[in-house]
Amino acid sequence: MQIGIVGLPLSGKTTLFNALTGKQEATGYSSGAREKHVAVVKVPDARLDNLHTLVPEARKVQTTIEYIDLAGVEKGSGQSGFDSQFLGDLRTTDALLVVVRAFENEAVPHSDGSVDAQRDYETIAYEFLLSDLAIVENRIERIQARVKKFKDEALEKELALLKKCHGYLEAEKNLRDAGFDEEELKALRGFQFLTLKPMLVVVNISESDLPRTAEIEAAFREKFDTPTTGFIALSADIEMEISQLDGDDAALFLEDLGISEPAITRMIRSSYALLGLLTFFTFGENEVRSWTISKGMTARQAAGEIHSDMERGFIRAETVAYDDLMQHKSLSACRDAGVLRLEGKEYIVKDGDVITFRFNV
Numbered sequence: 001m002q003i004g005i006v007g008l009p010l011s012g013k014t015t016l017f018n019a020l021t022g023k024q025e026a027t028g029y030s031s032g033a034r035e036k037h038v039a040v041v042k043v044p045d046a047r048l049d050n051l052h053t054l055v056p057e058a059r060k061v062q063t064t065i066e067y068i069d070l071a072g073v074e075k076g077s078g079q080s081g082f083d084s085q086f087l088g089d090l091r092t093t094d095a096l097l098v099v100v101r102a103f104e105n106e107a108v109p110h111s112d113g114s115v116d117a118q119r120d121y122e123t124i125a126y127e128f129l130l131s132d133l134a135i136v137e138n139r140i141e142r143i144q145a146r147v148k149k150f151k152d153e154a155l156e157k158e159l160a161l162l163k164k165c166h167g168y169l170e171a172e173k174n175l176r177d178a179g180f181d182e183e184e185l186k187a188l189r190g191f192q193f194l195t196l197k198p199m200l201v202v203v204n205i206s207e208s209d210l211p212r213t214a215e216i217e218a219a220f221r222e223k224f225d226t227p228t229t230g231f232i233a234l235s236a237d238i239e240m241e242i243s244q245l246d247g248d249d250a251a252l253f254l255e256d257l258g259i260s261e262p263a264i265t266r267m268i269r270s271s272y273a274l275l276g277l278l279t280f281f282t283f284g285e286n287e288v289r290s291w292t293i294s295k296g297m298t299a300r301q302a303a304g305e306i307h308s309d310m311e312r313g314f315i316r317a318e319t320v321a322y323d324d325l326m327q328h329k330s331l332s333a334c335r336d337a338g339v340l341r342l343e344g345k346e347y348i349v350k351d352g353d354v355i356t357f358r359f360n361v
């Protein structure tokens, strides 16, 4: 799972990246360089810690998310076509974290002369839209030239779908709001459209606005009425500071600010829901481990996340719900109690499933 951090220049992307990953990459003008930063972060989950108490000798392995901190998007760059390296990096991400600036900082002038987070969100969303539109138009043109020469049903179908996309984009709608069905989504997957990616918008606010967090989020939600985009307000600067303190100092700092947990924790949690992710576990004497997959994935696909052999040679998934395992304390006790299920390859994995895959290669 890879999440791209994007936004206008100097919006606080690298600051947020540091907060998320505990890294100390340079922020501010020095970071204007086009380089990108990548880091892999372990995802905390209390359920994994609890499962580990049942087999304390086992290794505990947390699922990870990879964050990639990209260069700032200049206004107008989507229209003229993003730099191909940048677009390539952006398109291969599974989801986008868009950072918009709402903080006041005299030392950091805004290129538009004022701080306006909603305007900036519109700006960047529009650049993404134009980038997708260019890809759609290009492809439509090529298909049209071909279907004139040969009859090709598959291409005609693709053309119809792309025209539908074109209509949405022309109406300035994100493709993710178009309600495509499974089959359409499958056909579109290869294009890696930016406006089809799950997106979480981080409104980077000043410390003095922290008491207004909920209000600021609500204003965004209301203005950009879309269920597929999440809005979360936090101060990247404060979060970075918290991430660089050790446990006790961090707790004191949070108390001072009057907040119960770092906003980053809340953000990771809400990103799971928004990005359509879920966690399943594997549980054995040697290792307990959490895994991240997309909602709707089958047991066989989930096995593939662990190893391609497991997917290929899949036989069955011995599955028990997290709560049941915590109650009965071992897989054999779960079996005796009748709560261990034998699921086939088409079984849709649920959040919190503890699975032992049986396979044969």
Ligand SMILES: Nc1nc2c(ncn2[C@@H]2O[C@H](COP(=O)(O)OP(=O)(O)OP(=O)(O)O)[C@@H](O)[C@H]2O)c(=O)[nH]1
Pocket: 007, 008, 009, 010, 011, 012, 013, 014, 015, 016, 026, 027, 028, 029, 031, 032, 033, 070, 071, 072, 073, 103, 104, 105, 108, 204, 205, 206, 207, 235, 236, 237, 238
């Ligand atoms: N006051 C305040 N300043 C911030 C905040 N977040 C970032 N900054 C400052 O804004 C400047 C830019 O932050 P970066 O995190 O480097 O921004 P960026 O989006 O990565 O910038 P580029 O990669 O150059 O586009 C730095 O001087 C930060 O210290 C914040 O929450 N509050």
Ligand SMILES: [Mg+2]
Pocket: 013, 014, 015, 031, 032, 069, 070, 071, 072
């Ligand atoms: Mg940066």
